[in-house]
Amino acid sequence: MSARFAVIGGTGTGVNTQGELVDEQVVDTPFGAPSAPLRQFLIDGRPVWFLPRHGDGHQIAPHLVNYAANLTALHDVGVTHVIALNAVGIIGRRAPVGGLLIPNQIIDYTWGRRHTVRDGDVAVLDHIDFTEPYSEELRGQLLAAAQAVGLEVADGGVYGATQGPRLETAAEVARLARDGVEVIGMTGMPEASIARELDLSYACIALIVNEAAGQGEGDIHAQLHAAMDQARSAANLLLASFFETIFESKG
Numbered sequence: 001m002s003a004r005f006a007v008i009g010g011t012g013t014g015v016n017t018q019g020e021l022v023d024e025q026v027v028d029t030p031f032g033a034p035s036a037p038l039r040q041f042l043i044d045g046r047p048v049w050f051l052p053r054h055g056d057g058h059q060i061a062p063h064l065v066n067y068a069a070n071l072t073a074l075h076d077v078g079v080t081h082v083i084a085l086n087a088v089g090i091i092g093r094r095a096p097v098g099g100l101l102i103p104n105q106i107i108d109y110t111w112g113r114r115h116t117v118r119d120g121d122v123a124v125l126d127h128i129d130f131t132e133p134y135s136e137e138l139r140g141q142l143l144a145a146a147q148a149v150g151l152e153v154a155d156g157g158v159y160g161a162t163q164g165p166r167l168e169t170a171a172e173v174a175r176l177a178r179d180g181v182e183v184i185g186m187t188g189m190p191e192a193s194i195a196r197e198l199d200l201s202y203a204c205i206a207l208i209v210n211e212a213a214g215q216g217e218g219d220i221h222a223q224l225h226a227a228m229d230q231a232r233s234a235a236n237l238l239l240a241s242f243f244e245t246i247f248e249s250k251g
């Protein structure tokens, strides 16, 4: 079966849906409703599904997103590959604010979220292998797509998923740094692990919108608002290149 793609948009990262809207489905799942109707756009003449993680009006907080419903809904319409856009704060100077990073590892600090669809309730119990939380193939394709358009994207890094909705304290960020975390966001988990439970290939484009708490000088929110447009433009450029190369290579 050929790959069928979805993009899950995050904070401020409403995808540039220049394509033609060809389908919209209000889906229900055993876990409840997804964040919004699933919308399918034609990108380079091929269908791609889009789902805004925080809802159409950006009203759903990170810890209240129904990750199980979102991934199940995408799975049920036939999606096989998911690209997640996640805003993050960066620890250290590996990549610039306003830039992108494609993480290759995760540490999950979230709690109290429905974090599995394979607990023996709706689907049989499974202990998925999560050694490599992201699809290496999809990560490689994203990095190649970035290179094709001369976009600098940091390859790999540990994504620390925090509970939110508040930002971290400086001491918490210092601890995360000691753990090896390089970018911090609130929505990377349990999205990635539920995607794996549903056998979806999954990769994350992390949009670096601020220096993590205690790492920079200025006001975090001011930095975040200033950097969002730049990071979003970079993500849209990357996605456009990705779909162009993927769809071309499939003829």
Ligand code: HPA
Residues within 6 Å of the ligand: 087, 088, 089, 090, 162, 167, 168, 184, 185, 186, 209, 210, 211, 212, 213
């Ligand atoms: N911490 C957690 N989540 C975030 C941040 C941050 O600094 N920036 C954007 N999302």
